[in-house]
Amino acid sequence: MFAGEQIAELLTSLGITHVVTVPDSTIGRWETAIAQSGITLVRVCREGEAWAVAGGLHLGGATPLVMIQCTGLFESGDALRNMLHEWKLPLYSFIGYRSYLNQETLPGDTSLTFTEPILAAWQIDVRLITEASQLHAVAAHYRACRAANKPGTALIAEGNA
Amino acid sequence: MIDLEAALAPVRRLRRGNDVVITTMAASRAWMALGTGPLDFTFVPSCMGHATSLGLGLALAQPQRRIIVCNGDGSMLMNLGSLVTITAQAPRNLVVLVLDNGVYEVTGAQPTPGSGEGRSLGTRVDFAAMARAAGFTAVYHFADSESWSDAAAAALGAEGPVFVWLDVRAVAGRPGPRSPGPAAERALQFVRAITLSQDAPR
Numbered sequence A: 001m002f003a004g005e006q007i008a009e010l011l012t013s014l015g016i017t018h019v020v021t022v023p024d025s026t027i028g029r030w031e032t033a034i035a036q037s038g039i040t041l042v043r044v045c046r047e048g049e050a051w052a053v054a055g056g057l058h059l060g061g062a063t064p065l066v067m068i069q070c071t072g073l074f075e076s077g078d079a080l081r082n083m084l085h086e087w088k089l090p091l092y093s094f095i096g097y098r099s100y101l102n103q104e105t106l107p108g109d110t111s112l113t114f115t116e117p118i119l120a121a122w123q124i125d126v127r128l129i130t131e132a133s134q135l136h137a138v139a140a141h142y143r144a145c146r147a148a149n150k151p152g153t154a155l156i157a158e159g160n161a
Numbered sequence B: 001m002i003d004l005e006a007a008l009a010p011v012r013r014l015r016r017g018n019d020v021v022i023t024t025m026a027a028s029r030a031w032m033a034l035g036t037g038p039l040d041f042t043f044v045p046s047c048m049g050h051a052t053s054l055g056l057g058l059a060l061a062q063p064q065r066r067i068i069v070c071n072g073d074g075s076m077l078m079n080l081g082s083l084v085t086i087t088a089q090a091p092r093n094l095v096v097l098v099l100d101n102g103v104y105e106v107t108g109a110q111p112t113p114g115s116g117e118g119r120s121l122g123t124r125v126d127f128a129a130m131a132r133a134a135g136f137t138a139v140y141h142f143a144d145s146e147s148w149s150d151a152a153a154a155a156l157g158a159e160g161p162v163f164v165w166l167d168v169r170a171v172a173g174r175p176g177p178r179s180p181g182p183a184a185e186r187a188l189q190f191v192r193a194i195t196l197s198q199d200a201p202r
Helices: A004-014 A027-036 A047-059 A070-075 A077-086 A111-121 A132-148 B004-014 B025-033 B051-061 B073-078 B081-089 B127-134 B145-157 B183-196
Strands: A018-021 A040-043 A064-069 A092-097 A125-129 A152-157 B020-023 B040-042 B067-072 B094-100 B138-142 B162-167
Touching (some): A004 A132, A018 A027, A018 A047, A018 B051, A027 A040, A027 A064, A040 A047, A040 B051, A047 A064, A047 A070, A047 A077, A064 A070, A070 A077, A070 A092, A070 A111, A092 A111, A092 A132, A111 A152, A132 A152, B004 B067, B004 B094, B020 B025, B020 B051, B025 B067, B051 B067, B067 B073, B127 B138, B127 B162, B138 B145
Parallel strands (some): A018 A040, A018 A064, A092 A152, A125 A152, B020 B067, B094 B162, B138 B162
16 A cells, blocks of 8 residues: 555655664565665564563664554563553554455455454554555644554555465 | 572672662562662563563663662563564573572472473573573673672673573562562653663763
8 A cells, every 4th residue: 555665755754763673575665665665674573572662662662663564463461451451651563454454365355354343442542554655644633642642553455375 | 599588699790880780589578678769660560471571671771770680580580582583683681590499489489490390301491591692792600699799790790691590599478579569650750760860870
């Protein structure tokens, strides 16, 4: 839906200093442009790590973004709970919503069943992004969450597994 | 074997004013008992195994100061991938200590799957070998207080990322650490301390 250059420009405009990530076939294509923009990519081995790395970055004065697929969200539970709800760190994330636009690669993908309920269970302010024209909505949502000093997620629809 | 307090003593003696010390699990309890300062991050409550990841984030955000993570072996086993994540970033200012007592002490001293007692073949895992394999080049292992105390300055002062593995005596029945206060308030206090100490002597 978005080109890497669009995402890199957006993140730069938002003042993001570090992107903590595990790629999938959509968000992984943004890595090169993000790295070329001067934002530091922190590639973690598993998504639960991403929240704690981002927490440390935030505590140290940086402005991190967690960028993972929804399957990694499922793996993230304890780290997310601790960073967002115990330490109350206002971490923002991009979460790729696998199979939302089509299920050609993974028919019956249960990501569609569980992603939004799990985000709701974790009490995260979510903005669902389903069209390329909504890039500005991501920026607006990020700024609103920052202003409210609360975590937030741009849930970005994907069409591939 | 090294008593937990003796394992932490060189860290307290050698830490610089600008250093951040992160403690978790049993190390938090022992560290708090000796007194804490504004740049001590008592990672209680924690997310399981993620002290190393938190330390990496801090090290990347604060490259001018040393970040020392006092981790347990059970916690390290829960997040072994973080060793690879750390070396991928290669922060020169990060020190990871693994205080290895072979058990989950705070839950009643059950053996970890990495301890000799917890493995069918009885041979404990080699954290130093794992750290080296993950890409750490400054790797140390100490099994007694004297050698650790004598070498601590060199180990903690080596160019990071540094990995120090300490054989620590397990004590069954010790209570787990208690949070020293509301986590969110402590996070804010810590951020203030980081900000105020940006230009402090190192």
